[in-house]
Amino acid sequence: MRWRDWTARLHLPTLAVAALIVAVWWALSLRYGAYVLPAPPAVLAGLRDVVRSGEVWTHTGASLYRIAIGFGAAVVVAVLLGLLAFLSRLARGVVHDFLAVLNATSVFVWIVVSIIWFGLSNWAPIFTTFMITLPVVASNVVEGVAGVDRRLLEMGDVYRLSGRRKFTAIVVPSTLPYLVAGMKVGFGLALKVSVVAEIFGVTSGIGYVMNYSREILATQMVFVWALVMIAVMTLTDKLVFDTVSRRLTRWRT
Amino acid sequence: MKLEVSGVGKDYLIPVIDSVSFAAEAGEFVCLLGPNGCGKTTLLRIVGGIEPATRGRVMLDGQPVIADQRHQRRVGVVFQEDRLLPWLTLRDNVGLVLTPLELGAAERRATADRYLGLAGLAGFEDYYPGRVSGGMRQRAAIARALVIEPDLLLMDEPFGALDAQNRRIMQNEVRRIWRQTGRTIVFVTHSIEEAVAIGTTLVMLSARPSRVREQIRNDGRVERARLVDDLNTMIMEEVERQQGAGPPGA
Numbered sequence: 001m002r003w004r005d006w007t008a009r010l011h012l013p014t015l016a017v018a019a020l021i022v023a024v025w026w027a028l029s030l031r032y033g034a035y036v037l038p039a040p041p042a043v044l045a046g047l048r049d050v051v052r053s054g055e056v057w058t059h060t061g062a063s064l065y066r067i068a069i070g071f072g073a074a075v076v077v078a079v080l081l082g083l084l085a086f087l088s089r090l091a092r093g094v095v096h097d098f099l100a101v102l103n104a105t106s107v108f109v110w111i112v113v114s115i116i117w118f119g120l121s122n123w124a125p126i127f128t129t130f131m132i133t134l135p136v137v138a139s140n141v142v143e144g145v146a147g148v149d150r151r152l153l154e155m156g157d158v159y160r161l162s163g164r165r166k167f168t169a170i171v172v173p174s175t176l177p178y179l180v181a182g183m184k185v186g187f188g189l190a191l192k193v194s195v196v197a198e199i200f201g202v203t204s205g206i207g208y209v210m211n212y213s214r215e216i217l218a219t220q221m222v223f224v225w226a227l228v229m230i231a232v233m234t235l236t237d238k239l240v241f242d243t244v245s246r247r248l249t250r251w252r253t
Numbered sequence: 254m255k256l257e258v259s260g261v262g263k264d265y266l267i268p269v270i271d272s273v274s275f276a277a278e279a280g281e282f283v284c285l286l287g288p289n290g291c292g293k294t295t296l297l298r299i300v301g302g303i304e305p306a307t308r309g310r311v312m313l314d315g316q317p318v319i320a321d322q323r324h325q326r327r328v329g330v331v332f333q334e335d336r337l338l339p340w341l342t343l344r345d346n347v348g349l350v351l352t353p354l355e356l357g358a359a360e361r362r363a364t365a366d367r368y369l370g371l372a373g374l375a376g377f378e379d380y381y382p383g384r385v386s387g388g389m390r391q392r393a394a395i396a397r398a399l400v401i402e403p404d405l406l407l408m409d410e411p412f413g414a415l416d417a418q419n420r421r422i423m424q425n426e427v428r429r430i431w432r433q434t435g436r437t438i439v440f441v442t443h444s445i446e447e448a449v450a451i452g453t454t455l456v457m458l459s460a461r462p463s464r465v466r467e468q469i470r471n472d473g474r475v476e477r478a479r480l481v482d483d484l485n486t487m488i489m490e491e492v493e494r495q496q497g498a499g500p501p502g503a
Contacts, residue, residue: 155336158303158328159350159401169349173340251340251381 038220046224055209056228062204063194064232066122070129071190074137075183082141082179086148086171095142102135111197120201128197133186140182144175176248184241191233254326254404254437255279256300260309262462263295270296271462272309277439277454282431284452284471285441286484288492291463293441294333294409300439301328301407313405329398329436331408335390337382337397343369344378347397354401364400371433372396373426388419395427399434408440412447424451445484449477457487460495 022040029039050056081099085092107128114127148171156166198207206225213221256277263270270292277283285293298304300311305320312318313326337346347365356364369378372392382390391411398406408427412420428451431438442448448455452471459466466487471480 151332151334151336152338154303155330155332158301158330159397160353161349162353165349165352169338169341173338252383 035217035219038223042220043223043227046218046220047227050221050224050228059204059206059209059225060228060232062202062208063191063198063206066125066198066205067129067187067190067194070126070194071133071187074130074134074186074190075179077134078138078141078182079179081138082145082175085142086145086167092142092146095138099135099139099142102131103139105131107132107193107196111200114197115200122202124201125194125197125205125207129190129194132193133190136189137179137182137186140178140185141175144178145171147178148174177245180241180245180248184237184245187236187241188233191229195229254314256283256405256437256439257312258296258300258309259312261296261299261306261311262308263292263299263304264307268462271464273458273463273465274309275454275456275465275468277437279437280435281437282428282451282453283437283439284448284455285439285458286443286445286448286455286488287458287463287466288460288488288495289443290495291458291461291491293443293458296458296463297407297409297439297441300405301330303330326405327401327403329401329403329406331391331394331398331406331411333410333413335382335387335394337390337393339382342379342381343374343385343393343396346382346393347400350397350401365396368396368400369393371399371430386419388415388423391415391423392426395430399430399436402434403436406436406438408438410441410443420447427451445481445488449481449484455484457484458491460491466491 025037026040029037034042081095085095110128110131111124114124114131118124118127152170152174153166156170161169195205195207195210198205199211202208206229210222210225213219213225258276259274260272261270261274262268262272273296275283285296287293295304299306299320300318302311302318302320310317316326318326337343338349341349344362344365347369348361351361351364366375366378369375372395374389374392374396377385377389382393385393391414395408395411398408411427412423415423424447427438427440431451440448440452449471455467455469455471456465457467457469458464469475469480469484
């Protein structure tokens with residue numbers, strides 16, 4: 001990427017405001033002390049330490065592993081539900097209603113229930129992530145399937161395309177952008193949710209280590225891990241999802 | 254392929270088509286004319302087996318056309334909109350309809366390219382529909398209809414979305430393609446000038462519920478200008494009749 005793209009992307013006014021916030025933060029930290037609000041240099045030093053010790057990889061890796069399973073399963077189930085919704089109008093209505101109920105269910109319900117069901121294990125955050133991201137991804141897929149242009153399907157009928165061909169040539173390409181958009185939102189949600197679920201009962205992951213840092217009064221480490229989380233989120237968004245959606249819609253421009 | 258439409262009617266909430274009968278020999282270019290809303294598109298869809306008729310039947314070379322039933326005949330349809338898949342190149346759009354014919358990939362590609370060339374799109378095979386003009390998209394849709402070597406080619410106001418100049422060009426193109434391929438064509442239009450310019454048989458439908466008002470052979474024996482005048486008079490009568498009838502139930 002060229003230098004000019006970077007400067008355009010970083011956007012100077014934003015940087016100015018960020019600098020101002022850091023300055024205010026620093027001033028406040030002097031007033032309230034390291035336990036309440038650690039100073040920016042302490043956070044940077046903490047970040048350097050976890051990168052150097054490799055801790056940043058173990059905990060990020062543990063969180064991403066749980067997300068990969070919970071969120072991955074949610075995507076697979078969402079696609080299957082989409083397929084069902086495509087095959088039957090009746091199923092579409094049922095799926096739609098159930099997703100509305102799931103959407104209305106709080107994260108905390110799933111965290112508590114999964115601790116009861118799975119105990120203090122890896123499966124609690126995985127299950128929570130699955131239940132929270134499923135309705136987001138699935139609603140998108142079902143909406144995409146419902147939005148497939150009937151006129152294109154009729155064209156397929158006129159030219160006697162097989163059911164499979166109509167599915168791969170018409171339904172899948174028109175639904176894919178919806179799936180990717182749903183996955184983008186779902187992944188962000190997965191990261192936020194699984195970290196919360198990690199507070200309970202597991203001994204690795206960003207959520208665990210943040211809570212642990214709080215308990216041992218290392219407030220600067222709470223900030224460090226928050227920064228790590230933001231970095232993971234931003235990077236996957238920019239590198240993975242933006243690239244994929246750009247590639248998928250190449251034909252649009 | 255010989256086309257016989259006998260006593261075809263269609264009711265939705267109200268009768269739209271009362272009873273329409275006409276016949277066309279193989280290789281004829283039939284233009285369906287009539288006031289707006291008289292069921293021209295519906296009739297075309299019935300002929301193509303896309304929609305069932307309420308009454309009557311359509312025969313192609315003595316075989317009945319029944320909606321939603323698989324048959325051996327090949328029917329190409331050009332819709333009012335191009336109905337191209339925006340995520341496929343023009344070549345892949347045309348090649349797609351060859352997939353049920355069990356050709357190899359290379360042969361599909363070559364055939365698609367040949368018909369795109371016939372439609373004046375040589376050099377644009379790798380373009381996505383969104384990157385070419387509306388006229389070119391409609392040409393690609395025509396190439397797609399022709400590539401299956403249809404026994405019957407149905408066209409539903411295919412140039413409705415085009416400007417006058419492109420329309421004229423496309424009319425000439427279709428006329429040329431028809432002469433080169435000798436397909437039986439049924440072409441719906443609301444433009445009398447268009448019908449007289451390209452059709453060999455003109456079928457004028459009456460106001461709703463429609464019947465055949467007049468079937469005219471356009472073989473040059475009647476002077477074109479006079480034919481256009483006569484048809485204009487007829488269509489105005491029908492339009493008045495339809496409006497005079499008022500909304501159904503009133």
